[in-house]
Amino acid sequence: MSSRKMQSRPFEDALFAQAFAYHRAGQMSEAEAGYRQVLAANPRHSGALGFLGILAHQLGHSADGIDLLKKAIASEKRNAELHYNLARVLAECGREQEAIRHNRKALELQPDYPGAHNNLAALLFLSGQGAEALKTAMQGLQLGITPDLKSTFVTVLRSLDPLSTKFDRSAVQFLSRALVEAWCRPRDISRGVCVLLVQMPAFKRSLERSLTPGSSRLNDLFSSDERASIAADGLLHALLVACPVTDIALERVLTATRAALLDEVSKGELEALDVWLPLSAAIAQQCHINEYVFDLSDREESQILSLRDSIVGTLDAGGTVSPIQIAVLASYVPLHSLTGADRLAQVGWPDVLQPVIKQQILEWAEEQEIRERIEELTAVEDSVSEKVRDQYEENPYPRWTRIPVDKEAMPIDQYLRAQMPGAPYQAIGDRPISVLIAGCGTGMHAIQRAQQFKNADVLAIDLSLSSLSYAARKTQELGLKNIRYARADILAFKPDMMFDVIDSSGVLHHLGDPLEGWRNLASLLRPGGLMHIGLYSAIARKNINVARDVLAKEGRGYSVAEVRRLRAQAANLPHDGQQMAVTEFGDFFSTSECRDLLFHVQEHQFSIPQIAAFLAEAGFKFLGFQTPYRSRYLKRFPDDTAAANLDNWHLFETENPATFTEMYQFWIQKT
Structure with missing residues (x-):
């Protein structure tokens, strides 16, 4: 290396550092000038070529950006960062296969390159290679757990057919963590977890035995080795205490196990059952979460009445109740329903039983206290609203346990741009916003919005005090201070304020007149305000x-x-x-x-043309659907880059009836 080159490198490095600082600060013209100064001194400077390429792409000159990045790679072929950046630009331009090739090259050069596993997994997923995407995401997770990798792992897993997916020990490990640490809503991966569990040899055998007449004893269902094997990886326990089991086969095994436990407890041989306490306590939590939906026989009904009476009698006499008795009873009826249940909360139970006591006695008592403090903003006088309220008073919906916490609250404008790139959206600005959650149920959606949106002041209303009490308890549990809960009927709600954002997901279709309720909410939205709506699709249902x-x-x-x-x-x-x-x-x-x-007491279903007609009548601009089918839609209608043409979406749904199985979920803006 000549002395001239050695002298010029510090100068190039200083110029490049200054240009990069401009780039990071968003001063694009200064950054471009700086990169070009570097290239004037050294036309093969890979850093300047690469970042000038990224800048060109950001300014809308993607073809030039790709050419510059390729020149940078030609200058420094073994630079993983250059291949990674080119892959990102190519992906954003829809050139997925080229992007995959360069992402693979980045990982070949640097197997632990930050973000490369996540991006490659996402690209493989978008190109229809789900199994390979899952494998890649798990390889990344083994190097380090990042928010992006957790999200990609869950997204890919949800898209796969669990019956045709092969899982390894790594999958068990990450699924357990996803449930315990709430990488997502546990419900989102319940199906995959269930299928994985029933593929395990111990569960296959127990399922066969549960269907065999005369094989209803505990040791017929699970041997001690099988029980130990199931307990070792923690996946079953993580599932049972997090969300409803969503698989018929696994439900059969649990139902048979619960009945066998009750039968053994009824015989009075309690000491021999201590080894079953962890599983019994987990089944009790599961049954409380699913609101005791498991079927039971007449024999079980008789046995559980006897067990209840026995426990209450023992407590009244000042005696000691066995932990396994409490766990088995709690898997059939909530403990707070017992006479003198508060006495159970004062006993020093084994650690594995403490979560059952907390779930079924302490949390219930807390909700009763909260119930008395919830303010009422309107009466519930509409006849349909009264029926809907009564349904949710009896069964608050849904009984959730954990939700993921967003990495960082973001301005609503940033959130909408990320969710629906290219949408015909008018910015609100980075300022405090007032948010109405109209029909908040048990609070999961309200809490997510309060965490997602920066400077959000949330009012969440619902018909049901039982649901609101559950929501308020979970909000206190999470330490959130920016949500206020109140009882109100959407049809009668006329507050003395306007809102920047109104969110009503899965609610309007349960009103006596959904469009009347929608019009009322629209009247409470400021001009330029945003509304998120969720409605049932007649095609999907x-x-x-x-x-x-x-x-x-x-x-x-x-x-x-x-x-x-x-x-x-x-x-x-x-x-x-x-x-x-x-x-x-x-x-x-x-x-x-x-x-x-x-069995809902009131349900309306909609079509996309009906939605379009209402938006035209009420003065709203459609921004876009939130659906995993967006990429498929864009391939079907490549000219609609904003994915906001409702006529096209109606055709797409007609061709793909499962598109909106969960609901139409969409954003609109008041004009």
Whole structure:
């Protein structure tokens, strides 16, 4: 190396550092001038070529940016960062296969390059290579747990058919962590976890035994080695205490195990059952979460009444109750329903039973105290609203445990741009915003919005005091201070304030007149304000409608006992009927959600043309759907880069009826 080159390198480095600082600060013209100064001194400076390429892409000159990045790579072929940056630009330009190739090269050169595993997994997922995407995401997680990798792992896992997916020990490890640490809503990965569990040899054998007449004893269902094997990885426990089990086969095993435990407890041989206490306590938490939806026999009903009486009698006499008795009873009825339940909370129970006591006595008592303090903003006088309120008073919906915490609250404008790039959106600005959650249920959605949006002051309203009490308790548990809960009917709600954002997801379609409720909410939104709406799709709920029609003709009611009987019948139907299709819905696996799915006292369904007509009438601009089908839509309609053409979306849904199975979820803006 000549002395001239040695003397010029510090000068180039200083110029490059200054240009990069301008770039990071968003001073694009100064950054471009600086990079070009570096290249004037050294035309092969890979850093200046690469970042000038990124800058060109950011300014809308992607083809030039790609050429510059390729020149940078030609100058320094073994630089992983250059391949990684080129892959990102190519991906954003829709050139997925080229992006995959350069991302792989980045990892070949530097196997632990930050972000490369996540980006490669995301690209593989978008290109339809789900199994390879999952493998890549897990390889990244083994190097380090990052928020982006957690999100990608969950997204890919949810998209795969769990019946055709092969899981290894790494998957078990990460699924357990995802449930315990709330990488997502636990419900989102419940199906995959269930299928993985029933693939395990211990569960396969126990399922076979649970279906065999005469094999109902505990040791017939699980040997000691099988029980130890299941307990070792913690996946079953993590699932049972986090969310409803959403698989018929696994439910059968748990139902049989619960019945066998009750049978053994009823015989009075309690000491021999101590080894079963951890599993029994976890099943008790599961049954409370799913609101005791598991079916039970007449024999079990008789046994549980005797067990309840025995426990209450022992407590009244000042005696000692066995932990296994409490765990088994708690898997059939909530402990707070016992006479003198508060006495149970004062006993020094084993650690594995403490979460059951907290869940079924202490938290319930806290909600009763909160209930008395919730303010009432309107009366509930509409006849349909009264019926809906009564349903959710009996079964608050949903009974959730954990939700992911957003990395950092962001301005609403940044959130919308990230969710729907290219949407015809008018910015609100980075300022405090007032948010109304109209129909907050048990608070999961309100809490997520309060965490997502920077400087958000949230008012969350609902018809049901039981739901609001649950929501307020969970909000206190998380330490959030920016949510206020109140009871109100959307149809009668006329506050003396306006809102910047109104969110009503899964609510309007349960009103007597959904459009009247929607109009009322629209009147409370400031001009330029945003609204997020969730509505049922008539196309997506075709199978549900078939099942509901059959139930209506049969005169079926929606009591808890009736829901249990119906589920038991549906679970035994062949998999080739439309009625059986309801068991594929996650909502089939808890009492409140099953009632909501099949027996709701009021439900309207919509089509995209109906939504479009209302938006035109009410003066709203459609911004976009939130759906994992967005990338498929863009391939079908590449000219609609904003994915905001409702006529196209109607055609797309007609061609793909499962697009909005969970609901139409969309953002609109008041003009």
